[in-house]
Amino acid sequence: MDELILTPNIDGADDFYADLLAAHDGLDKAESDALNARLVLVLANHIGDRAILKQAIDAAKAR
């Protein structure tokens, strides 16, 4: 079974993070919440694999 990647996997991590923050620029809380929700759904669909998605949910819940 495929494993959720939990080691660094994004080239230019700082650039990605800046893009993520920039996407929220000028949005109020409700708009930002909505954007995050849409983003989660878009990413989840891209991953597609239910087992990976389940691991991702678990990984996000463990703090």
Place this chain on the structure above:
Amino acid sequence: MNKIFEQPLYAYARSPDQDAPTPVRHQVIVIGAGPVGLAAAIDLAQQGVEVVVLDDNDKVSFGSRAICFAQRTLEIADRLGCARPMVDKGVQWNTGKVFFDDRKVYEFNLQPDEGYAHPAFINLQQYYFEQFMVERVRALQAQGAPIEIRGRNKVEAIGTHDDHVKLEVETPEGSYTVEADWLIACDGANSPTRRMLGLDFVGRVFEDNFLIADVIMEADFPSERWFWFDPPFNRGQSALLHKQPDNVWRIDLQLGWDIDKEREKRPENVIPRLKAMLGEDVQFELEWVSIYTFQCRRMEKFRHGRVLFAGDSAHQVSPFGARGANSGLQDTDNLCWKLKMVIDGTAPDSLLDSYDVERIHGADENILNSTRSTDFITPKSEMSRILRDAVLDLSEHYDFARPLVNSGRLSVPCTYDGSPLNSADALDGPSETRPGSPCPDAPLGDEFLLPKLAGKFTLLTIDADAPETIEEEGVTVERLALSVKDDRTLALKRRYLGDAEGAVYLIRPDQHVAARRDSYEDNAFRHAIRRAIGKE
């Protein structure tokens, strides 16, 4: 007011049972003359089982109530001899449209691939559905079938015994006692039978109210299912518009939890809501208004000795998905052939325990689907609403989000995976016809497959050899020999063979697959027959 509600369909008439010196014993008594009770009674009577239906009323149900009848229900009704008038009268529809806020986000088409005798769905008021079934009862009576409906016969007390059930029945002319070998309780979500026997009914309550209004109007809306999330005319809530015969339209408006039900039901409050939805200029007349809340729950067991629960008395779901009446007919479809075999002594009493296993499986599937639809339609937390709205927003632009939109997962028949009556799958064939599945229909020239499989065990061979009949443990199984050449549309091949060259299927009287192999093997099929009647 529609006249059909006023007219007694099975008026009270004194029964000789009321004057009998000792209580009369019937083979089967059914409590409740709704769609499920009538289906049970017709099914049994067609098999020669003597059956009496008791109902505390004498008319069809008031208001439209159940309106969406699924393909499988029509296939069952066909076996019961009453599908034709239902399909003729019903409104067929295939298109569903989903709106969010003030815009259409997407539409879907339910039209399955070709090659079924019956449409995916029809919309038909429950009172017509019941009326056509009562007409079928009358036709059976005219042929001498042992079936009777007693109106205004209200069961007041039930005594259960090892080998029979005793009922106290109240009528306009006083009460009488009557007995039955078997009792089928089809007396609805508030089942008095369940209450009298002190049985459980547990599940989840949904704290929401829905206004349901059937209006008569001349409107040029198409025959489609329209569903709104958070529309301008019902902010923060949902709405549904669906067409029924006779220019009756079903409107469903979510109202929220903290409302005054009696106030909301008054025409002076209902009419402005409907005008906001339909437009100020649309002329309409209210046929029926009701406010409902719902629960998703079921009994722990549907069989209690000689008492069997079917339909809403056994399980209740939200209306999203049309899984109420449709699943009730699957209950009786599952139950009646088993009960007939147990009554005849062909099968052991324990065969009826498989009714519990199979239909609880079905009920749990329906409850799961209906609960998920409800959670989508009426989000219970801020974040579930944010995610729901995100799905709807995305569905307008991207295909991927559309399967996540859940305005009701419409009723499809249950596959009894893991049933003790199934034999292990021995065909590398299509998943849709694996053991436990309801047989999908297929065209055979001018005819269809399913009517040839109705009401008895059948050995279906497709380009495979087998004996013309098998006798096993008192069950006679006749062969239905077909070839893929019998169906030029190739639906038969697609649904029953896949890549296999040939196949042999053992089909139960309720048209579910009990076993299948790539060729006939005597021992295997004899074993499968014994298994399917609870003898293994």
